[in-house]
Structures are given as C-alpha cells and as structure tokens.
Amino acid sequence: MDYLITGDLSKHVRLSEHYPYCDGYWWLLDRDGGAIGSIGNTGLGYGYIDEHSTEGLGGWLEPRFFHAYAIQGKQTPGETWAQAITDYINIIGGVWSDQVDRKTIEELVLLGDPSIKLGGYASSKDVPGSEESKEGRHATLQAEKPVWKAGTTWIFNVSNLDLTLNNVEGRYIDLHVKTGDLQMEVSKVEEHYYELFFTMTNLTVSLSIDFDPMVKGLSPIKIKLPQLEEINLSGRIWVDKETMGIISISLDITTPxxxxxxxxxxxxxxxxxxxxxxxxxxxxxxxxxxVDIDFDRPYTLVKFPLSAGDCWGLKAxxxxxxxxxxxxxxxxxxxxxxxxxxxxxxxxxxxxxxxxxxxxxxxxxxxxxxNLPEIFGRAYADISTFECEEIENVTVEAGSFSAYKIFSVRHIGEYWYSPEAKMFVMAKGNFNGLCPVVKDFVLELKEMRGV
Structure with missing residues (x-):
C-alpha cells in the first residue's frame, strides 16, 4: 500500500521514490492468514517534510478507525472506514475550506473486502444431518436449461429500497422505492422463443438530490422529483429457447x-x-x-447446462x-x-x-x-462475472428448494436457481457491506403455479 516513509524518516514515498517492501502489502499477500484488508493513504500521506520526526504520522484518522470499532460498535472494515471519515468531517471540519483537510479524507481508502466481520465469526462444526455433505454441496450434477409451458406462473416478494445520504452539508441524496409483488407468467410458447408477461403494481418512488461536487467548474446537481404513487408496471420479455437469452423487452408504465x-x-x-x-x-x-428494448442477439445471463464450478461472462x-x-x-x-x-x-x-x-x-x-462490451467470465484471479459456487438448500416463502448458488463480482450479487421451480427462487444484492446506509436488496419466490 506504499504507506511507509523513507529510511531517514524525512520524506514520504509521495515523492518520486518507491519503497517496495511495504509491511502492510506483504501481510495482505500472506496466503491462508495475514490481513484481510488495509486502510491507509494512497496519495500524499502523512509526515513532516524536511523534519526528522515521526510524531503524528498516524494523523487523526487512523486511531479513529479503532474508535469506530471499539467505541461506536462498527463491525466491518467498510463501516469503520466510513465512520472515521464522517467523524473527521463533523469533528475536525475544514474540508470545504482547507485543501489539506479535504485531501486527507480523499486519499484514505480501504483495500480489501469491506463486508468481512472484524474479529471473525463463531466457528461452525458439522452436525450430522444438519446440512448436505461437502460432496452434495459441490456435486457435479448438471442443471439443464428449463422447459417452460404456457400458464406457468411465479410470484416474487421484492424488498424496498431506501437510501439517505446526509452526513455532509451540501451533499444530500434521498431515494425511496416502495415495491409490490412481481408476477411473471409464461404467456406464450413458440417454436423458437418463450413470451413472459410480468406485472408489478402499486409502487411508490421519490427522489431528491442536492449534491455539490465541490469541484471548480462543476455546478451543483439539484434534482427533485415529485413522489409518484400507484405506479403500475407491466410488460413482456421474449426469451430465446436455445440459449435462454433475452431477445427483447417491452415495458408499460402507468402512474397518476x-x-x-x-x-x-x-x-x-x-x-x-x-x-x-x-x-x-x-x-x-x-x-x-x-419502453421497448431490443438486443441484436439473445443476451444470455445464465449459461446452461449449469454445474458447480462453472464460470461465465457476457457476450458483446x-x-x-x-x-x-x-x-x-x-x-x-x-x-x-x-x-x-x-x-x-x-x-x-x-x-x-x-x-x-x-x-x-x-x-x-x-x-x-x-454497445454492450464483452465481459469475460473471470476478470481477475478473484473476480468472476458469474460463477456457480455450489448446490445448497434454500428456504423461501414458496418452500424449500435444492438450488444452484451463483454469485457475481465477489458476492455483491447472489442468485439461487432451482431446477424444480425452473426459475430463480432468490436473488440478493449485498449492498450494505459496501455502503452501510443502503440495505441489501432481496427478491424471493413467494408462490408458483403450473410448474
């Protein structure tokens, strides 16, 4: 993380010098141990130019991370990082008038998974009969592409979305979306495609943005949409039988x-x-x-047949x-x-x-x-666009299902596909670990008919 001073303690690596043996860096590289992440400066950093003194090199922010954890009860790296910066803005202040204070909070970043619980979790021991065997969870069984029939219906619970950012004066975002049930029905089966009819009724949406980027030449962004109530969505999705890719989408929106x-x-x-x-x-x-959306070729999100260990991307x-x-x-x-x-x-x-x-x-x-670019299945060694992790039992309102667990981009998105339901029975957007003021998004199968 290049967060060390030079040997004579007089200069920081912010200059043209590079200190390759960063202790924090090697801790992160320690396989099966070491550190789970690192919080520190990536730019100018702390120090006293031309003075042989290390006093104060940690600044005010670094011990504040520990205060956020030990005193304020924040339990993940992402929460401690966000709370420390928020405290600096509210307590130290000066970020709008002093470029040093502003640079201090801008250059401090978190490298690592922001959602891991500090201190770890209680260890779990295998209890006979409590869960599937490891062989079952990572079985090589394949899930073939589903065959739908006209009249098959799935009904999903969809969680609400609430986001309020108001910790910093002049930077305010308020978004609220109250959802209803999502219903999908196979309305037509043709030789080469399926037609799905979907509805979502009685949505409520409100949005207010008053955001000053604090950048010379850029004007503040001010958006205030009226609260829209009784929004009804309906439409059709055409799905290619061969690839289960989306051919086109037609969406109708009605609201008073x-x-x-x-x-x-x-x-x-x-x-x-x-x-x-x-x-x-x-x-x-x-x-x-x-709104009509058309793809020049079927846009495939899930690659069938599906089995644990599969990894895939998105075609252009x-x-x-x-x-x-x-x-x-x-x-x-x-x-x-x-x-x-x-x-x-x-x-x-x-x-x-x-x-x-x-x-x-x-x-x-x-x-x-x-144009949508091609996205490879494995962007980096530890980042998959989509990857089927395992087969596991998942329980939702519609019942318990043996499902193929798929994740995307370090589990920010998680999806469970069930061959029995011939559909995804649950999907999650794990946003809270990235931004503590945003709740996770969850979609769960509530009811199914005619499967």
Missing part, C-alpha cells in the same frame, strides 16, 4: 400525476388549490409510457431503446374545449405555449442505441 404533489411553480404554472384538489380527486392526470451486444408516452386526463380535454370557446370571444384561458400541448400531452419518441 397528482397536481397537489407536482412542483408546478418550477414551470411557472399557477393553479388554485381548490382546482388542483378537484382534478386529483376526480380525473387526475395519468402518465402512460412505453448492441441494445436499441425506444421511449414514448403521453399524459392524459378528462380535465385536459375540458380545458382544451373551453379555451377554444374563449378564443371565439377574444381571450385565452391558457398561454399559447401550453395550448399546443393539449388535449393530450405527447412525450416525443426517444430512440437510442449503444
């Missing part, structure tokens, strides 16, 4: 837009509160949007996306008609720039395409 919750003032629109309440309670504005592909939609309401048609009548008498009810949008507000079609 309540005037009382829209930031109309930002568009210089003023509507009396009583009118807004009448519109919202009778015939509110409704957003209808359609070209993706085309088309978006169009509209905003409608009976009241927009009424307003359009009344405005036409008013114009006969020489006056207008609405400005010309808004009149041309009525009676149906069209969202102009947006088309774009981009």
């Amino acid at each position: 837009l309540y005037l009382t919750k829209l930031p109309l003032e930002e568009y210089n629109i003023s509507i009396p509160a009583w009118i807004a309440e009448i519109v919202d309670s009778t015939y509110p504005l409704v957003l209808n949007a359609q 592909a070209t993706v085309s996306i088309e978006l169009e939609g509209s905003i409608e309401s009976l009241w927009l048609r009424v307003l359009y008609t009344l405005n036409k009548v008013a114009k006969l008498f020489g006056f207008r009810l609405i400005a010309p720039e808004y009149e041309k949008l009525l009676p149906v507000i069209k969202i102009a079609g947006v088309k774009m395409s981009f």
Whole structure:
C-alpha cells in the first residue's frame, strides 16, 4: 500500500521514490492468514517534510478507525472506514475550506473486502444431518436449461429500497422505492422463443438530490422529483429457447400525476388549490409510457447446462431503446374545449405555449442505441462475472428448494436457481457491506403455479 516513509524518516514515498517492501502489502499477500484488508493513504500521506520526526504520522484518522470499532460498535472494515471519515468531517471540519483537510479524507481508502466481520465469526462444526455433505454441496450434477409451458406462473416478494445520504452539508441524496409483488407468467410458447408477461403494481418512488461536487467548474446537481404513487408496471420479455437469452423487452408504465404533489411553480404554472384538489380527486392526470428494448442477439445471463464450478461472462451486444408516452386526463380535454370557446370571444384561458400541448400531452419518441462490451467470465484471479459456487438448500416463502448458488463480482450479487421451480427462487444484492446506509436488496419466490 506504499504507506511507509523513507529510511531517514524525512520524506514520504509521495515523492518520486518507491519503497517496495511495504509491511502492510506483504501481510495482505500472506496466503491462508495475514490481513484481510488495509486502510491507509494512497496519495500524499502523512509526515513532516524536511523534519526528522515521526510524531503524528498516524494523523487523526487512523486511531479513529479503532474508535469506530471499539467505541461506536462498527463491525466491518467498510463501516469503520466510513465512520472515521464522517467523524473527521463533523469533528475536525475544514474540508470545504482547507485543501489539506479535504485531501486527507480523499486519499484514505480501504483495500480489501469491506463486508468481512472484524474479529471473525463463531466457528461452525458439522452436525450430522444438519446440512448436505461437502460432496452434495459441490456435486457435479448438471442443471439443464428449463422447459417452460404456457400458464406457468411465479410470484416474487421484492424488498424496498431506501437510501439517505446526509452526513455532509451540501451533499444530500434521498431515494425511496416502495415495491409490490412481481408476477411473471409464461404467456406464450413458440417454436423458437418463450413470451413472459410480468406485472408489478402499486409502487411508490421519490427522489431528491442536492449534491455539490465541490469541484471548480462543476455546478451543483439539484434534482427533485415529485413522489409518484400507484405506479403500475407491466410488460413482456421474449426469451430465446436455445440459449435462454433475452431477445427483447417491452415495458408499460402507468402512474397518476397528482397536481397537489407536482412542483408546478418550477414551470411557472399557477393553479388554485381548490382546482388542483378537484382534478386529483376526480380525473387526475395519468402518465402512460412505453419502453421497448431490443438486443441484436439473445443476451444470455445464465449459461446452461449449469454445474458447480462453472464460470461465465457476457457476450458483446448492441441494445436499441425506444421511449414514448403521453399524459392524459378528462380535465385536459375540458380545458382544451373551453379555451377554444374563449378564443371565439377574444381571450385565452391558457398561454399559447401550453395550448399546443393539449388535449393530450405527447412525450416525443426517444430512440437510442449503444454497445454492450464483452465481459469475460473471470476478470481477475478473484473476480468472476458469474460463477456457480455450489448446490445448497434454500428456504423461501414458496418452500424449500435444492438450488444452484451463483454469485457475481465477489458476492455483491447472489442468485439461487432451482431446477424444480425452473426459475430463480432468490436473488440478493449485498449492498450494505459496501455502503452501510443502503440495505441489501432481496427478491424471493413467494408462490408458483403450473410448474
């Protein structure tokens, strides 16, 4: 980690000199032991230029890592690292006015797995009958690609998403997504493809961003979307029978837009509160949007046949996306008609720039395409794009299943595929270990029919 001073203690390796024998580095390389990670500076570092003194080389931050662990109860490297930097900002301060303080927190990084519990976990001993044998967990049995039939249905529980970053003044992000059940049904079986129909109802989404990058030349980012409620998603996915790759996706989005919750003032629109309440309670504005996604070739996420030890990546592909939609309401048609009548008498009810949008507000079609690069199965010695780790029993609301456990990128993503269910029975996004303020994302099979 290049975090040592030179022999005479007068200079730091931040200069052109390189000290190749970093103790922390060799600890990390010690196989089956040693260190699980290292926290320290990667840039200028600590020290006193031209002074033969090591006093204070650890700075304020390094002992704060231990304070976060021992006093504040943080249990993973990621949590201690984030808490120490947060404490520096809140206690020491000066990061917005003093470039030294700012550089201090910017250059301190964590190298290693941020999710490992410091001190380790209690050891587990094999109990006869408590779990599968090692041979069973790493069996060479193959899971063949599933054969679906029309009418087969899977229903999933989907966890909510809540993210609030407000530890630093001027850098605020608030995102909340309340989800409903995800239902998928095999609606059609053709010679070369399956058609899946999916729905997710009654979602709620809110987003607010007030983020100052604190970089000269870059303006603050300010985004405040109104809270959207009663969002209904539905659509179809076409899956290639041969590869089980995605051919195309069609997504329909429907949600009411309540005037009382829209930031109309930002568009210089003023509507009396009583009118807004009448519109919202009778015939509110409704957003209808359609998104079509097409791949130039089937985009395969899971490679069949599947067996423990398999590792695979993603093939290059070209993706085309088309978006169009509209905003409608009976009241927009009424307003359009009344405005036409008013114009006969020489006056207008609405400005010309808004009149041309009525009676149906069209969202102009947006088309774009981009290339997805090929991603190899094993990007590095210890990083797999997708890898089937083992066969294990997993219990969800729909029951207990023998499933092939697949992980991606050091277990940030984990997925369990069950040949019995002919579908994934659980998926997890392990985000909390990377960012403690974000909860893990979980999708679990709740019910299945006609399998």
